[in-house]
Amino acid sequence: xxxxxxxxxxxxxxxxxxERIQKFVYHESRLLDERRFEEWIELFDDxxxxxVPAQIDQQSPLNQLSIFYDDKELMQTRxxxxxxxxxxxxxxQTRSVRMLSNLEIESAEPGAGYDLRARAVLCAIVFFQQxxxxxxxxxxxxxxxxxxxLSIYCKRVNxxxxxxxxxxxxxxx
Amino acid sequence: MLSTTExxxxxxxxxxHRRLYQDPEIFExxxxxxxxxxxxxxxxxxxxxxxxxxxxxxxxxxxxxxxRDRADGEVHVLxxxxxxxxxxxxxxPCGNVRLFRCCYxxxxxxxxxxxxxVPLEAGYGEDFDKTDPQFGMVPxxxxxxxxxxxxxxxxxxxxDLKTYLGPMLRTIDDILNLAPDGExxxxxxxxxxxxxGNWKAQVENINDLYHPPFSHAxxxxxDGRQFQRQGSNTGAQLTDEDGNPIxxxxxxxxxxxxxxxxxxxxxxxxxxxxxxVFEAYLKAxxxxxxxxxxxxxxxxxxxxAIFYPxxxxxxMAQHIRVIRPISVDRTEVNVxxxxxxxxxxxxxxxxxxYLNITHAxxxxxxxxxxxxxxxxxxxLKTQGAEWVMLARYFGKDVPxxxxxxxxxxxxxxxxxxxxxxxxxxxxxxxxxxxxxx
Numbered sequence: 001x002x003x004x005x006x007x008x009x010x011x012x013x014x015x016x017x018x019e020r021i022q023k024f025v026y027h028e029s030r031l032l033d034e035r036r037f038e039e040w041i042e043l044f045d046d047x048x049x050x051x052v053p054a055q056i057d058q059q060s061p062l063n064q065l066s067i068f069y070d071d072k073e074l075m076q077t078r079x080x081x082x083x084x085x086x087x088x089x090x091x092x093q094t095r096s097v098r099m100l101s102n103l104e105i106e107s108a109e110p111g112a113g114y115d116l117r118a119r120a121v122l123c124a125i126v127f128f129q130q131x132x133x134x135x136x137x138x139x140x141x142x143x144x145x146x147x148x149x150l151s152i153y154c155k156r157v158n159x160x161x162x163x164x165x166x167x168x169x170x171x172x173x
Numbered sequence: 174m175l176s177t178t179e180x181x182x183x184x185x186x187x188x189x190h191r192r193l194y195q196d197p198e199i200f201e202x203x204x205x206x207x208x209x210x211x212x213x214x215x216x217x218x219x220x221x222x223x224x225x226x227x228x229x230x231x232x233x234x235x236x237x238x239x240x241r242d243r244a245d246g247e248v249h250v251l252x253x254x255x256x257x258x259x260x261x262x263x264x265x266p267c268g269n270v271r272l273f274r275c276c277y278x279x280x281x282x283x284x285x286x287x288x289x290x291v292p293l294e295a296g297y298g299e300d301f302d303k304t305d306p307q308f309g310m311v312p313x314x315x316x317x318x319x320x321x322x323x324x325x326x327x328x329x330x331x332x333d334l335k336t337y338l339g340p341m342l343r344t345i346d347d348i349l350n351l352a353p354d355g356e357x358x359x360x361x362x363x364x365x366x367x368x369x370g371n372w373k374a375q376v377e378n379i380n381d382l383y384h385p386p387f388s389h390a391x392x393x394x395x396d397g398r399q400f401q402r403q404g405s406n407t408g409a410q411l412t413d414e415d416g417n418p419i420x421x422x423x424x425x426x427x428x429x430x431x432x433x434x435x436x437x438x439x440x441x442x443x444x445x446x447x448x449x450v451f452e453a454y455l456k457a458x459x460x461x462x463x464x465x466x467x468x469x470x471x472x473x474x475x476x477x478a479i480f481y482p483x484x485x486x487x488x489m490a491q492h493i494r495v496i497r498p499i500s501v502d503r504t505e506v507n508v509x510x511x512x513x514x515x516x517x518x519x520x521x522x523x524x525x526x527y528l529n530i531t532h533a534x535x536x537x538x539x540x541x542x543x544x545x546x547x548x549x550x551x552x553l554k555t556q557g558a559e560w561v562m563l564a565r566y567f568g569k570d571v572p573x574x575x576x577x578x579x580x581x582x583x584x585x586x587x588x589x590x591x592x593x594x595x596x597x598x599x600x601x602x603x604x605x606x607x608x609x610x
Contacts, residue, residue, distance in 0.1 A: 052535070054362055062522045065362035065510065068535050069526065081537055084391035089544040129547065163266070165365035165505045166534035168543050 016105050021118055024150045025141060029098040032171060037079040040172075044152045045144060046072055051156045052173060055163055067162065068172060082170070094170045095127040100139065114142040114153040122157065124173055135173065136160050175202065177599045184595040186588065187564040191553040193594075194371040194561070200501035207482055207597045208233035211432070212317070212324040212337045214484035214495055215239050217359035217509075218248050219321060220267070225284055228267045229253055230507075231497060232483075233327060237313065238263045243271065243284045250316045250325040251286040256308035273310060286310040320345045321357065340575045341434045344478040344486055350470045351491065353457035353515030359493065361510035361525050366534045368506075370546035372482075372498035373590070375506055378542050379477050379485045379494070380437045380586040382422045383565060388541050423580045425476070430576040433481025433593030435586045443489050444472035454513075454520040461515070479586070481593055486511075490527045502550050508532040563587040 024043075031040040044050070051061050052068040061069040070078060081087055102121040108114050118141040126133045137159035144151045157173040175198060183190040183199075193199060213232045216239045220228050227240035236253035255262050255275040262273045262282065272289050273282040279292045288309040291297070306312075314329035322345055324334050335342060349355055368375075378384070392399050425438030446455070459467040473488040480486070485494040491511035498504055510528050512521040531538040553561070566583035579585035 054364065054533075062525065063361065063518075065364055065508075065525055065533065066529055067364075067533050069529050074530065078537060081391045087391035087541065088388065089540040091544075129544070163365070165367040165507075167367055167369075168540035169533075169535035170540065172535075 016107065016116070018103070018105055021105050021116065021143070021150065022103055024143070025100055025103065025118055025120060025139070028152070028155075029100050032173075033097050035082075035093070035171070037082055041072070041075050041079060043150075044072060044075065044155075048072055048152055049154050050075055050172060051154065053156070053158065053162055056158075058162075067159075067166070067169065068157075078172075089168050090170045096171055097125050098173070099123040108142070112142075115145040116143040116150075117141065118143060122173060126171070128167065128170065131167075133167065137162070137173070139173070175199065177601065180598045181595060184591045185560075187567040188560040188562050189591050189594075190559055191561055193591075194373065194550060194553050195501065197501045199598075200371075200498070202598060203594075204233045204498070206600065207594065208327070208498070210326065210328045210331055210597060211482055212315075212326050212331075212334050212480075213482075214480060214493075215250050215316075215323045215325050217321050217357070217493070218318060218323055219356075219358040219360060221248060223269060225269045225271060226267070227263060227270060227284075229263050229265065230495075232313075232325065234499065235327070236261050237325070238273075238310070239323060240270075240273075240284045247285075248316070248318065248323055249284070249286060250313045250323065251310040252313065254310065255280055256282070256288055256310065257291075262310060282310045286312050320349050337432060338434065338480065339432070340428075340430050341436075341478060341480055344436060344475060344488075347470075347473050347475070347488065348486060348491060348511060350462070351458070351473070351488075352513035353454070353461050354513075355461065356514045357491075358512040358514055359509045361512050361521070361528075364508040364528065364532050364534065364536075366506050366508075366532075366539070366543065367499070368504055368543040368546045369502055370504060370543075370550040371501060372496050372504040373594075374546040374549050375496050375504060376479065376482060376485075376590060377587045378546070379479050380427060380435060381584075382425065382427065382437055383582040383584070384542070384545070385422070388545055389538055391541060392537050422582050425581040427579050427581055427583055427585055428475075428573070428576060429570070429579070429585050429589035431593075433590045434479055435576070435589055436475040436478040437586070438476065438581060439472070439474055440476050440489060443476065444468075446471075450517055450519045450523065453517045457515055457517065479590075481590060490524055490531060492524075492528055492532065494532075504546075563591070 028040065028043055050068055050070045051066060054065050054067050058064055082090060100120040100122060104119045106117050108117055120139050122137050122139045124135045126135065137157055140156040141152060142154040144153050183192055215232065216228055216230065221239060221241040224241050224243045224246055227238050229236065229238050231237060237250055238253045239248060239250050241248050253261050253263050255277065257275065257278055257280045260275055260277050262275050270284065281289045283289045286309045288303050291303065313325040313327060315326040317324050317334035319334060319342060348357060421441055425440065427435065427437045429435040455467065458470065462470055476487065476489055478486045483496045493509045493511060495507045496504065497507065508528065510524050512524065530536060563584040566580050566585065570577045570579040570583065570585050577585060
C-alpha cells in the first residue's frame, strides 16, 4: 500500500489504498480488452457517464459534440449493438489491448457526488479491419467507494488527438 | 490522359464503371473538373462571428482560410498560402487575428488577403509591386453567401450560386425557418471521421434509402424499431416485425435536380415531438411564425439534401456534413450540428446529443456505412465484373418542373449524380486565369 505522492491541485491525500484502486482500474481495462462488456457496464453506477470529448479541455458534453457521451442507457444500447450479429463495422471483431500507467489518486472534495479521483495514462492498441491503430490519452475516473465496493460515477478519456479525424471507433476506450 | 470519349464511356444511364472509384487519374480529374468548378461549401458565417475570426479547411485538397475582414466585416475565402515562398500561413483550425503572418520570413497579410508588410523590403527591386494580389493571400475567384452558408468556387466562371443551387435554396430556407430567431449557429463542435474509400461512396449513401434496414440492422431491436430519435416518442421503424423493410422508404420519395443535387422525402418521425423541451421550442417557433405556419415549418418535406459535390444538410437532427476527398481511396467527412437561434438551450443540446449517437466516429449508425464504403473500395478492385449497378427503379423516374422524382429506394439520386459527374468530366476547360497566371 502506498499513498498518492503528487497532485496538481489537491492536497496530498494520505492513506488511500492505491493498490486496491489500481486493481480496480486494471480490471476495468481488462474487461474491455476481453470484450466482457456486460461486466464492464456493471462497474458503472446507474447515474454514471462515459465521456470521450472531441476537443482538448472540453468544458461541456452538452453544448459541444463528443466522440462518446453515454449515460448508462446509451452504454447498454451500445453494448447490445456490439453483441448484434449484423454489426458490420465489428466484423471481424475488433481486438484491443490497453495499458494503464502513471496512476494518481486523490480524494474528492466533500459534496462532489463521488469519493475518489483516479488519473492514468492510457495507451490503447486497436486492431481494426486488418490495420493497427494506437490511441493515447489520459483516463480520469470519478469513483465511488461505498459499502466497501468501488464503482464508476464518471469515466472521461482525454485522447491527445481528440480533435483529429478518426476511423470508426467500435469498442470504448 | 483519359479522353472525353473514354470518360463518357465510364458512365451509363443505369451504371458506372468501377474505375470511377479506383483510378487515381480520374480522381485528379475530379478535383480539377468537378471540385475545381462547382460551388463548394466552405463554412457557415457563424463560425467567424467577430472581425478577424477565421477557420481553416480545404477545398479540392487546397488549404483555404475563411476569415471575417477586420476592416469591413465581409467574409472572405482565401488560399492559405504565403505570397512569398508558398508556405501555409495560418496553421490553426480556428482563431482570431489582426494580421496573418507567415512563419518563414514574416510576410504579413491583412484579413482581406492583401499583403500588409514585407520585412526588410528594401531588398526587393523598385518594380516590386506590393499591391499585386499574387503577393498576398489570394482570394478564391468567387465567394457567395446564402443564409449564412458560405460557398466558394475555384473557377472564375460558371453560373452564380443561386442558379447553381436552384431548388436546393428552399432547403436552406426550411432550415432557417426552424430557428425561432430565423438564424442558425454552427458552434457546437464537429465530428471528424475518415474512411479508406472513395468520396463518391459517401455522397451516394446520403440519399440511399435502400440501405438502412440492412446496413443499420445492428441498431434495431426485435420489433424492427431503432433506438429513440431526438424529439420523438419512439424509434424509427426500419423494418416490420418480421424484419422486412417497410414501405415508407419507398413512399417518402426522392427528388433529383440539375448539377447533381437532390433530396429525399421526410422520415415518418419528422415534424413530431413531445415533452417540455419540444413544447418550449414550439412556443418559441410559434412566436415567430404563428401557430399555423409553425406547424408547416416543422413539417420539413425532406430529410437529407445533397448539394453536389461536397455538402449535405439533414433536417431531422439538423446538421451539415462536408465531404473532403483526400485521395482516390481516402475521404474525410466533417459533421457540424446546426443550432437554432432562439430555441431553448435544451433543444439544441438534444441535437448535439443525438448527433453523437448518429455521426460521431464512435456512432452507432454512421460507422456501419463507413465499413460498407471501405468494403466497396476493396471489392471494386476485383476484375470479375466491371460495372457498379445503379439501376434500382431505373426507367420509373417521373419528370417534374424542377427535375425528376422517384420512389424512395430508387437509385435515381446516384444516377443524377453521375449525370452531373459526366457533364463536368467531359468538358475539358482551360484552367481559369487565377490558376494560370
